[in-house]
Amino acid sequence: MKPEYHLTVQQARYFMLRKHGLINDFKFTGKEGILSFIRQVGCIQFDPIDICGKNPELVLQSRIEHFKKSMLSELLYEERALIDYFDKNLSIFAVEDWPHFDSKRASYQKVSLSREAIDRVIDDVLYYIHQNTFACSKDIHLSEKVNWFWNATSLGRATLETLYFRGELVIHHKKGTIKYYALAKDFIDQEILNCPNPNRTRQDQIEWHILRRIGAVGMLWNKASDAWLGIDEMKAAQRNHAFQSLINSKQVIEVAVDGVEMPLYALEQDRLLLESCLETFKNSNWTETLLPxxxxxxxxxxxxxxxxxxxxxxxxxxxxxxxxxxxxxxxxxxxxxxxxxxxxxxxxxxxxxxxxxxxxxxxxxxxxxxxxxxxxxxxxxxxxxxxxxxxxxxxxxxxx
Known part of the structure; x- marks a missing residue:
């Protein structure tokens, strides 16, 4: 199948940067800009290391005009418009996307690491949080060491994290790197919490996630990539099948780029942006209009x-x-x-x-x-x- 568009490398770069709001004037401003950007890209990846800002804060400061770290915290833990959970590894995304991850939460129901010890205390931990609104591992006086993912940890921490993985708890707030957990049913709107996954089949889920990741980067190719991290049960065969389905249903645009050995794919919903970018290049002096x-x-x-x-x-x-x-x-x-x-x-x-x-x-x-x-x-x-x-x-x- 012949690609719909043929781009130079510079045109492809320009499209990517326009989509991300990283070129010329700021595209996103304030809290509304944060929400608009995160909904556009699906999620931003979380990492707790703070040398000059944590990763999600660094992502946003480069795109959101007058961004303050407090804005992200408020959207997460006061306004509850955003939520911490797993997408591309641990991520931040819009709370309305919660139903799409029920299969992820269900998979953690099957996690058996230290399960016997955890199941023994789960009801007590849930009751404590119900009585106290939120809790961190130090509040749960279960210091017994159990086998956990990286190293042995306290039974209290393992239980809280298990309930978080399963979606029964959410992060209420953080103090530094300490996470305080609360009951999901108390902090996620019931309509969202009880909404079934719109993706009815495993293949639907993979296709939804591929579209989400293309939108997150701007353009992607159909080959192994770190951009696909966190898409459960997707191997090359499933990815190839999903790409073909998305091409057939005209949800993606196939693009050829000079010097790139295989086609790239953009979202159909970005067609107007792509054409606008190409229109810019008709001006031979377009580089002179780039802001420094x-x-x-x-x-x-x-x-x-x-x-x-x-x-x-x-x-x-x-x-x-x-x-x-x-x-x-x-x-x-x-x-x-x-x-x-x-x-x-x-x-x-x-x-x-x-x-x-x-x-x-x-x-x-x-x-x-x-x-x-x-x-x-x-x-x-x-x-x-x-x-x-x-x-x-x-x-x-x-x-x-």
């Missing part, structure tokens, strides 16, 4: 979920080296890609020094093809100042 916007991307940013795709479209190789031994790192412990206009031009390592309320810029590595000019340096300084404010820092310290 500098953004710092999260290590687990949606745009970066398929590192091979980023290499193909942006000629940029990125590895999150946080789990790489220090002696083997090419760059640093917690390094963020730098986006300038429509290109990934380097990496930056920053640390939020909370004691001194200083953003320490430890090092910047530029791509060999990029030479920082006066315009870039000016806008870099402006972006660092905004990033410092995002981290509640009062000054920026450039390490020499």
């Amino acid at each position: 916007r500098v953004s710092f991307l999260a290590p687990l940013d949606n745009l970066l979920w398929d590192r091979n795709l980023i290499k193909a479209l942006f000629n940029f190789e990125y590895k999150w080296e946080i789990y790489t031994p220090s002696t083997d790192r090419k760059f640093g412990y917690y390094v963020l890609p730098i986006l300038y206009k429509d290109a990934l031009i380097g990496r930056i390592e920053m640390v939020n020094n909370k004691k001194d309320r200083t953003l320490d810029v430890k090092k910047i590595w530029y791509e060999k093809t990029f030479k920082p000019d006066r315009e870039f340096k000016k806008n870099l300084r402006g972006s660092l100042k905004k990033f410092a404010t995002f981290n509640d820092c009062t000054q920026v310290n450039m390490t020499k």
Whole structure:
């Protein structure tokens, strides 16, 4: 089947960045912008490590104009418009998507790790939370050690996490890295909580999830990718079948990109955006209209979920080296890609020094093809100042 569109690499990049709101003026603003973006991408991946902001906060600060960390917390734990649960690993998504994950919750009903010990105390733990609204593992005085996923842990923690995995508990709030759990029925609207999964079959679920991940990245190909993480029971055969079904039902657009060996797929609902992007390229001076916007991307940013795709479209190789031994790192412990206009031009390592309320810029590595000019340096300084404010820092310290 012949692809509907043939794009240059630069056109493909431009489309991806327009969709993410990462080019020219900000597309998303305030809490409504957060909800709009998360509904567009399906989910943002959670990671608790906080060197200069947690991963979901970093994803949002690069896209949401005037983003504050408190906005995300309020949407999660006060307004309950968002929820923490498993999608692409542990993620944050709109609470109305909860019914789509009933098969995920059902799968955890079958988890047998330390099940006998956990089943013995579940009713008592649920009663305690019912009486006290919420609880963390320290509130549940069950210190007996049991076998758990990474290491042995307390029976109290294992029980709370089991109930959370099964969907009987949700996260009520957090204090630092400590999670406080509450009954799902008390904090999820009953209409959502009792809604059956709209995906009636396993194949429907896979197709829904593939569309969700294409929307999360912008364009994806039909091959093995980290973008598919968290889609249960999907192997190559199921993925191929799902892609063919989505093509036949015209829910995806097949796109050829110069130099990319296989077709990419965008959502049918993004057709107008794709055509608008192509229209932009009819202006031979279109690059002169690009605003000199500098953004710092999260290590687990949606745009970066398929590192091979980023290499193909942006000629940029990125590895999150946080789990790489220090002696083997090419760059640093917690390094963020730098986006300038429509290109990934380097990496930056920053640390939020909370004691001194200083953003320490430890090092910047530029791509060999990029030479920082006066315009870039000016806008870099402006972006660092905004990033410092995002981290509640009062000054920026450039390490020499």
